[in-house]
Amino acid sequence: YSGGPEGTRDRSAAPRSRKPSIGAQSDGEPDANEWVEVSTARSFLFSASDVGRSFRVEVEAVKHDGSHLFGPRLMKTEPVLSAPPPAPKRPLLAAKDAGAGGGVRFRMLTYNILAEIYATQQMYPYCDFWALNWNYRVVNLIRELKDAAADIMCLQEVQADHYEKHLKPQLSDAGFDSLFKQKTREDMGGKGKIDGCATFWRRTKFRLAEHYGIEFNEPARNQAQAEAESDDQEREMLNRLLKDNVAQILVLEVLNRVPRQHRTHASSICVVNTHLYSAANCPDVKLWQCNHLVAELEQLAVGHISGRDLPLMICGDFNSLPGSGVHNLLSERAISDEHPDFAEDQAHILPHAQDMTHSLDLESVYGSMNGGVEPPFTNYTTGFRGTLDYMWYTPNHIRPLAIAAIPDEEELLQNGPGMPNPQYSSDHFMLCADMQLGGNLVGGGVGVPGVGASTLSADPPPFQSSSSPPNAFATPFVSPSKPQRR
DSSP, rough: BBBBOTTTSSSTTTTOOOOOOOTTOOSOOOOOOOOOOOOHHHOOOOOOOBTTOOEEEHHHOOOSSSSSEEEEEEEEOOOOOOOOOOOOOOOOOEEETOSSOOSEEEEEEEEEEOOGGOOOOGTTTSSSHHHHHEEEHHHHHHHHHHHTTTTTTEEEEHHEEEEEEEHHHHHHTTTTTEEEESSSSOOSSSTOOOEEEEEEEEEETTEEEEEEETTHHHHHHHHHHHHEEEEEEHHHHHHOOOOEEEEEEEEEEEEOSSGGGGGOOOGGGEEEEEEOOOOOTTTHHHHHHHHHHHHHHHHTETTTTTTEEEEEEEEEEOOTTSSSHHHHHHHHHHHHTTGGGGGGGGGGGGGGGGGGGOOOOOOOHHHTTTTTEEEEEEEESSSSSEOOOEEOOOOTTTTEEEEEEOOOHHHHHGGGGSOOOOOOOOSSEHHHHHEEEEOOOOOBBOOOSHHHHHSSOOOOOOOOOTTTTOOSSBBBBOOOOOOOOO
């Protein structure tokens, strides 16, 4: 390394053994123009004592017998930067009676983690290039996921190669089993360079009983072939509908000591993880995908068609604002034929409004905990700010006990003009909630403001699952067009 400016090093850090180079000062501290050899190993890990130092890598090629082949080749780095602190802990807003009600209690999150293939300087020019680098962001993201101490995690924009190399092994070591469903298009520039959805569950609390995958391209082709009256119309419908999005449907069985013959539906939960199409000018496509999703759920898990009434949670990035056709269809089980999203259906892909109904009784976790109002945003960039991510549940089986608050704008803007930034490594916020499955589902509303700056429950904090790590959130525990990503 070469010496940095005075005050840039953490002098409290323990020094490492360093071999002085020719010309180094006798006190072991080189001036800014001198170099000190620190390692001849194949890898080198920076420490706090290296902050502010520039490093030079010298590589020489040799033959098998050790004789010189060519080199050395030199590369110099910019000064080493100190790692930013983790994002502030998020306060939890708890229901007044969160400590009562019995049932099975679990923590669940949904999170669009921003795939590397979309994290470009062109898309996010305000974010430093090193903070966009996947090797930097993955450390923050996995730390955030582990700190959340969830029992079920629904992730979107998970890149296939990163799932296999980083997320799956590291979260498996933390106690999670998982499934991955990639989008149905070709890789972007290399093997594994394609994103999808990944769902993780704590293996000491849940067991996978069933799983299904939805590829929206398949029913799109079936519909175009069945309804198109000409080749041109079929091509038009396919061009509008083939967007490669997918969904996962999992039935997780709660691990407990109740004998199997005495278990009820409250012993299992159906978890859905999806990522709908992103383009702001295609609300008809998102509505079509959402309508197909609920129809599949009625056949597989909930409703008179399936003959089952499983507790249900639907999570993901729906790329749809409150008041959109997607939001109305999920929250109201129907949509008006005067909704503006129908005006975008130039390719005639949508059924009539009276045929777009379903039997799923769904409520938004964050909306129900905030008087029916969704958060002001779950996605925040310099070009877009709005709520795109949701957690939906069936209130006759499940109730929310607490939610992790979304940081306010003042706090967010301390780290940059938008997300991602050095502290928040995605352009989306994680949504996280404590939920109750079965038991007494009559809730008492959201707690009143408590001590300090956080909004806290007036009653004791919500449960801590015996199979989960300690609560990582603060305890005790609310536009213009979005840039297009596929």
